[in-house]
Amino acid sequence: MMNKSINNRFKTSALKLLLPCMVLLAGLGGCEKMLDVDSSRVVGEKNMWNTLEDSRAAIMGTYGLVRAALVDHNAHWLYGDVRAGEFTAPTRQDLRAIISHDLTASYPSIEAISNWRRWYAVINSANVFLERIHEVRENDLRYTENNMTVDIAQIRFLRAFAYFYMVRIWGDVPLIISSYDGRFEDKPRENQAKVLAWAEEEMLAAAADLPYKYSDGDEQQQGDYYNEAESRWNGALARKLSAYAVLAHLAAWQGNYPDAAIYSKFVIDNYPRGENDYISTGHLTDANGFFYDKRYNQLFGFAFVWAHVDGSFTGHIEELTLAEPVVNKRIPDIYLPKDSIIAIFNEAGDERFSLDTLGSPVSERYFTNYNGRYPIFSKIKCIMGGVNDPTFRFFSSALVFTRLEDVTLLRAEALAVLGERQGAIEMLNAIRTRRGLDPYNEDVNGDLLHAIFRERQRELMGEGHRWYDLVRYNRIRPSHPVIAPLIAENGHIWPIAQTLLSQNKELTQNEYWK
Template sequence: MKIFNHKIIGSGLILAMLLTISPGCKKLLDTQRQGEYNTDNYPYPGGAGPYDTYIFGAYKDLRAYGVHVFGFILATSIRSDDADKGSTAADGGADANSMDNFPVQPSNGIVNGMWTGYYGLITKCNVALDQIANNKDIVATDAQKMQSEAEARFLRGYAYFNMVRFFGRIPLFDKVLGPTELNVPQSTPAQIYALIESDLKFAAANLPISWDPKFIGRATSGAATGLLAKVYLTQKKWGEAMAAANTVMTSGQYDLSTPYDKIFGETGENSKESVFEVQATATPKEETAYGVQTTQFQGVRDGGVWNLGYGFNVPNSNLESAYEVGDPRLARTFLRRSTATTTYKTVYGENTATTWANPIYNHKAYVSPAFRAKYGYNSGYWMNLRILRYADVVLMYAEAANELGGTANTTIALTALNSVRARARNGNTAVLPDITITNQDQLRTIIHHERRIELAMEYDRFFDLVRWGESQSALSAAGKNNFNASRDNLLPIPQAQIDLSKGVLTQNAGY
């Protein structure tokens, strides 16, 4: 197998791309995942394209530590009112604790790692786009070029969407620049959003609706349109958000047929619920190279056979109290330590132990005993990371419809909302009754609540609170008393990046 690995080297904000090719061949037991070739599909199999060397390098960065591991978990979940840091008091140090208790310091090394990680991904996307536009040695049809450009622009749009929500004002790079061109000032959020929308619209128009199974997990038109709906929703562009969500919902590619308790396990990967997932895999001999560490950071922390991870990102009592009585989603979200008087079970029917370091863990990040036995270790690197679920799209549709108002839109919002609740109740008519309230303000509160419960511990809550203008009240109610929305809605611009820029970059307000 030839593994294509792009390496970022740095000076200043971000630096040039170095493409390295490492030889060797290893046959994976599972479906081929992003970022790799084997001898059966090299140089590129039917249905793919001649730019996969560059595209797969960008996909590979979706699994990178600075993109979707510790910093991502801290910034999207632990900063919210749903989760606490977990692990031990000292683990992660001041940099991790400040993400839970605020304020985050500009010197925070985890935040700087996120900055460089995401700009590494953006750089790889720009390199791919440059190759598509300018490399005359690669023979490709116009259709192949358009599809490859769409894939790179989807990944770039996603990266910038996270970055603008993390940091606000950030430098905008939409092409490969020379080393002397990289030190540019920040663009406004409006300018960043304009690029994101442009990228995702192009991706939605030029990506396939689905891929051959050998390419499972590659970006589709549905993924681009679904992400675009969230981009619109974040900017309160309700009509555009509703239309984009509706396009996904009427595509025939997705539905709510996957039971809630199955979505998050290994057998639920790439189901009809999945709009976009970061693909990961492993073998008994190769634990980490093709995986992502997100699950390990949230796994059960224990000194014995239950030692599945580091124990970060634990759901808290504030979230637990928000569930309606009898909601089955609570058990799939809260993984509880057994006590001397009460025995709790995992989703796979195992009795939990009394020895766990923490009383509760994120049940959605729990790896199955069957896969632990299959691979011979517990880390969970093989678990896909869910980025966009169909239920998320349906709830975005409901939210946008309610915000637009009017009798017809209220009916649409209720139908969408209740379809998510119906799947959650799983046939038990005694719980989660249909919502019938038509008052716009009351329905808004209900939809916000439903998003919290349906997507609990799935890396959306903090972003939702900020876009709703509810971050201050919600985090204060959760006891995070150092939170100051005017400062903490955004992370600080890393001081290391300000220093490297010689002051071209400026700090966010309040830091």
């Protein structure tokens, strides 16, 4: 039974969750079509773009739309973790279809995440912002030139991120860089190479104007950002290192490893050293640790801040992975079988998961109920804002797109591909030694590139990276019996939702899924 204060807090949070949905629905209902997307404007234009408060509402609204696009139907984890096929779905047929790459199966969840409408809501919101924000500068003297420059940089980055994210899922997508009112015109898909080249240019331009930190004396962001202290913005907004971290991912996805090495080096070299650089294993997996709240070392992420009465039943990895004895759910939606756990975590002393000499888990940091029928992947477990009441399932973990450990291993990958072996080993060992493992030894750990991807699998499990890692690895070394042929036939990208094809006659289905 929840106590009265928690119950009241839950009711308040539930109402808060409903209100943005009501506003968004109202804002999305007035126009006929833009691909399949209506206008993402959430405030009447007559009363918008006049004050400093309007600019803040608009930029925060765009961040909110990005978060919604990522977490709706748990999309980020279905794309990135479930499709990789390493988790097992004991009961949900839709998840089994994704695992088996049956992406045209008739399930509401698959149809929903085959539809890019939420991402084009992000893009239209960004386009409107860029077209109208100068009006705030003209109408409100409190809105400084520097404030506008930083705001524009964030919006350009978020729009470019949206395109990068969509390209990884659907390949070619329409490139729209201006807003539309009334009846939207249909747009064909642009070649993904063109879209990614544009996104890279936008991110680089944004990075030039983004600060390292907000409200902290950075010369590129002067004063208190929107009159709030540093603690308000730490980990909440895209900053210079966020842009370069995503640029490293974009370059690696293109197979452009020279640039991936450059971008990742910039992040590593400019990340302030101290207690919050590389994360300890305990902090990474603790219920009140890295994934709880917003944090500076979440290089680019989207928080559900409990202190702001934020959280939800859905839109979190916990909804898919947690079950008894962690929460009151009999069977998890997905779990990792014991033989897979042993195969992945196959080195003694691994602080994330390892077995003692008697074959029992040394800790429950990554997995709870290891010897039960369903080992529970519990690395991320932010329940009830840190209360961790197993009788209820209300989550507040952050979705973290990238962090320093991810970028370090991405740099190791880039250097290994480029033949810079010693540098790659140094980057790999930066993570291995912090997780209780011995330094890399080829005789023990095998091929270097394979060892790097194996370390990414262990370190980043449950964070939405695995499918994209498998695609990159099999582009370099085609070896997986299912994924390598899919890549060869462009079956690694998703089909476009039928509703989109019906609404926009300029669109064509991805060839593999016709």
